[in-house]
Amino acid sequence: MSSFLSKFIKKFKKNAECPEKEKCIEILTLVIDGEANSEQKVYVKNHIEDCMPCNEEYEVEKAIRVLLQEKCTHMAPNDLLESIKTKINQSPTI
Amino acid sequence: MSNEGKDIHKSTKNEKNRIFEEEFLPHINAMYNFGYRLTFDEDDAKDLVQDTYLKAYRFTDSFQKGTNAKAWLFRILKNSFINDFRKKSKQPGKVDYQEVESYYNSDDVDKSITTDLRVETVQDMIGDEISNALNSLDVDFRTVIILCDLEGFKYDEMAKILDIPIGTVRSRLHRARNLLKKNLRDYAKKMGYK
Structure with missing residues (x-):
């Protein structure tokens, strides 16, 4: 497949809507949260490809979690433990 | 007899101190962060964490060995925040959560949230956008994001910490994440990201 065609298809797919969006988001979230069963993990792996x-x-979703962990953590002040x-x-x- | 009694007491106290040092204190940073994200004030967060640890020490006997100490401590902190702190909080009056939840449970919220937030846009947010987006959420939505996405608690642990059913944990998380994404998308638009 030519790279032009490949890019075109990729762009088309990116702009397309997933027909099972609600279901997919729910399962994606379970996978990221570590709450998915093996069937759901396989579904996500196959589907998102x-x-x-x-x-x-x-x-x-993953990028937001990384950002939260990097930007939203405060260390306890040094004197709190002793106090x-x-x-x-x-x-x-x- | 009296010596035996003393020994028993001493060993109980030693065990209590061991649990406190080895199982409770290592979570002090996570506890402080939770306290800070609830109160938005460093001194208030310190008070909340200190109160939590004093209660935890006092009631060490009711901590079940082998269970998740961090979840147990977070539950105490959350209860301290609601029962002791919120009443005397300097923050403006909180909106009743039930009202907020029923408002946000309308389907309109999900429909209004499109998935046009792009991964590059999120990765470009190197400032306070995410912190501001999180802080602007109602406390109950903020809490589930902190517990799940920052602290990595499982749904069943969150249900115990918050005294709510797992189904409510999931639906609250869903709403909270949609609202967080909406806030991020609004920031992105303001900053001119595509």
Whole structure:
């Protein structure tokens, strides 16, 4: 297949709608969350190879999680651990 | 007899300290982050985490060995936030979650969210966009994103932490992610991404 034709088909698929979009998104999410069974994993693997909209959706979902983990984590301040230990040692009721 | 009694007490206390040091304290960063994302205030987050650890120490006996200590601690923190903190919170009054959930449970939300967010656009968001998008979600939607996508809890663990059925965990996550994507898409449009 010529590269022109390949690009055309890829672009066409990307702009196309997946006929089973709702179902696919639900299963994609289960896979990413580590909650999918083996049948659902196989379905996603096979489906996203052919379906560009779902492939894009899958990659977007994963990219958002990476971004969340990179940008939305705060380390506890250094003094918090010591402060907790001190409170526990000082408290007569514990 | 009295010495035996002391030994028993000492060994219980040692065991309690061991559990606290080895199973509870390693989660301090995740706990602080959860507290901070709930309160948006560093001092409030510290208070919340400290209260949680003091409660956890006091009630170590009710922690079932071999179960997920992180989930147990998160449940205490979430309850402390709702029962103790939210009442005295400096934040403006919260919207009742049931109202929010029924509003967002309308099909319109899903229909309005298109999948035109592209992976390149998400990867180009190197600033505070994701943090702002997360923070602008209602606290109950924010919470499920934090528990699942940041902390990697399973659905059944989230159900226990939040005292809700697994089906509600899934539907709430679905809504929360759609709203997060909507926020990201709005940021992308503002910034002129395609």
